[in-house]
Amino acid sequence: MSELVRLSAAETAARIAARDVSAVEVAQAHLDRVDAVDGKVHAFLHLDSAGALAQARRVDAGELTGPLAGVPLALKDVIVTKGLPTTAGSRILEGWVPPYDATIVERMRAAGIVVLGKTNMDEFAMGSSTEHSAFGPSHNPWDLSRTPGGSGGGSSAAVASFQAPLGIGTDTGGSIRQPAAVTGTVGAKPTYGGVSRYGLIAFSSSLDQAGPCARTVLDAALLHAVIAGHDPRDSTSIDAPVPDIVSAARSAEITGMRVGVVAQFKGEGYAPGVLARFDEAVATLEKLGAEIVEVSCPHFDYALPAYYLIAPSEASSNLARYDAMRYGLRVGDDGVAGAEEVMALTREAGFGDEVKRRIILGTYALSAGYYDAYYGQAQKVRTLIARDFSAAFEQVDVLVSPTTPTTAFTLGERVDDPMAMYLADLCTIPSNLYGGPALSVPCGLSPDDGLPVGFQVMAPVQADERMYRLAAAVEVALGTDRLLEQAPEL
Ligand code: GLN
Numbered sequence: 001m002s003e004l005v006r007l008s009a010a011e012t013a014a015r016i017a018a019r020d021v022s023a024v025e026v027a028q029a030h031l032d033r034v035d036a037v038d039g040k041v042h043a044f045l046h047l048d049s050a051g052a053l054a055q056a057r058r059v060d061a062g063e064l065t066g067p068l069a070g071v072p073l074a075l076k077d078v079i080v081t082k083g084l085p086t087t088a089g090s091r092i093l094e095g096w097v098p099p100y101d102a103t104i105v106e107r108m109r110a111a112g113i114v115v116l117g118k119t120n121m122d123e124f125a126m127g128s129s130t131e132h133s134a135f136g137p138s139h140n141p142w143d144l145s146r147t148p149g150g151s152g153g154g155s156s157a158a159v160a161s162f163q164a165p166l167g168i169g170t171d172t173g174g175s176i177r178q179p180a181a182v183t184g185t186v187g188a189k190p191t192y193g194g195v196s197r198y199g200l201i202a203f204s205s206s207l208d209q210a211g212p213c214a215r216t217v218l219d220a221a222l223l224h225a226v227i228a229g230h231d232p233r234d235s236t237s238i239d240a241p242v243p244d245i246v247s248a249a250r251s252a253e254i255t256g257m258r259v260g261v262v263a264q265f266k267g268e269g270y271a272p273g274v275l276a277r278f279d280e281a282v283a284t285l286e287k288l289g290a291e292i293v294e295v296s297c298p299h300f301d302y303a304l305p306a307y308y309l310i311a312p313s314e315a316s317s318n319l320a321r322y323d324a325m326r327y328g329l330r331v332g333d334d335g336v337a338g339a340e341e342v343m344a345l346t347r348e349a350g351f352g353d354e355v356k357r358r359i360i361l362g363t364y365a366l367s368a369g370y371y372d373a374y375y376g377q378a379q380k381v382r383t384l385i386a387r388d389f390s391a392a393f394e395q396v397d398v399l400v401s402p403t404t405p406t407t408a409f410t411l412g413e414r415v416d417d418p419m420a421m422y423l424a425d426l427c428t429i430p431s432n433l434y435g436g437p438a439l440s441v442p443c444g445l446s447p448d449d450g451l452p453v454g455f456q457v458m459a460p461v462q463a464d465e466r467m468y469r470l471a472a473a474v475e476v477a478l479g480t481d482r483l484l485e486q487a488p489e490l
Helices: 009-017 023-041 049-060 103-110 153-160 177-183 217-227 245-250 272-287 298-321 339-350 353-366 372-395 418-425 429-434 464-478 480-486
Strands: 044-047 072-076 114-119 166-170 186-189 210-214 258-262 291-295 398-402 438-445 452-458
Touching: 009 023, 009 217, 023 044, 023 049, 023 072, 023 114, 023 153, 044 153, 049 114, 072 153, 103 114, 103 217, 114 153, 153 166, 153 177, 153 210, 166 217, 177 186, 177 438, 177 452, 186 217, 186 464, 210 217, 217 245, 217 438, 217 464, 245 464, 258 272, 258 372, 272 291, 272 398, 272 438, 272 452, 272 464, 291 372, 298 353, 298 372, 298 418, 298 429, 353 372, 372 398, 372 429, 398 464, 438 464, 438 480, 452 464, 464 480
Parallel strands: 072 114, 072 166, 258 291, 258 398
Antiparallel strands: 044 114, 166 210, 186 210, 186 438, 398 452, 438 452
16 A cells, blocks of 8 residues: 555645655545455445646646645535535435536535545435445445445545545534444534535435544645535525634643543443543543533434434435436336326336335424424424523533444445434434534544444534544544554455
């Protein structure tokens, strides 16, 4: 393996800026790494070698500069890219080539970031393992028989297997943080509205948020800073200054910080090894000068059921646009069949089982006579959860929990058991419902199975800098920026 692929994003950019190495050499080293290992990992759905090298040449020519200029990135295939296929992991979008770039893609390109290609994911970001991808699952670099998490398992697997120092994920209920936790990487969901959703293929519009995947907290913050900020093309985009996340990630100073441990996220259903590492991390924070407080958020237990009404309801509406007329696949159009028949045949063939399950669930929850009992009720629960957060953040600066109840599970183990799959997001969903930022940083390997454990930090809306500050402290104290050195050779 070239030593270039082991560098962090910050180190890579510094070496390119110092002309120690060229951006083209860096891009080529990563493309070679993809060539060598992605047959086993299956992180990428499409590689854009020519586009990556062309962008790297522009960086070398001095046309594009910035703190991440020349750094390669793996982009989740739910973000639209002009001229480059975008499938959202679905057959229904096979063959579709978007005519425009998402805002975050425009921003990354202008900053000199080198997009290597598009990464695998659960279809329309519905899942926790990448097994709902229409193009086959991705594999966890720590153990190829296990999932790298989902839905953004492709980006996390790419980052964890040194195919790219940076990745982009999207998080509706945990799809950045859960894959980060189970692959030993860092993943952050920004405050809802902090990063533009223009060009993010919608799953559940009131919850979806794009964010960074990386191997260090600082790298995640640097990427977050590039993609964040107001966008008039997204009506939910926040028109206010972006919190100073990069300085926070550089400072690991947490003396006097009040850290709330969520009482609801412990105990039954949690693997002992996960809890052991989590408790150690909390004890370490206390030694570093943080004040630890146990906090109760009684409505968090209802977050999962509320999410599985709200998200499918919004999905059933968002996915109505795949009607065989506008995008991708068209089945049964023999010139005789009517439009409705073509739509039905296309949707039957183009969507996988999990997506169909969600559309049916969401349509039911929104239907006349059931709306108040299901969707309306779930929205009330969402409000109660938001109140829990507000009350908790009056007592503490951040909340912490394990990111996931268990380490990476085996491929095949939960794919036929939707409830077991959904439980992977038990701890990550509440912050999507509230809209606040949350991040997962590795806190070591589980004594149960030697697999990575994630530590989740949640912060109030628009206080993203707090989670980076605390995560940096965890990373420095536990040395987890070097955790991936312990992963087996591929
Ligand atoms: N696993 C959750 C789901 O299936 C979350 C997905 C996500 O965050 N995109 O809905």
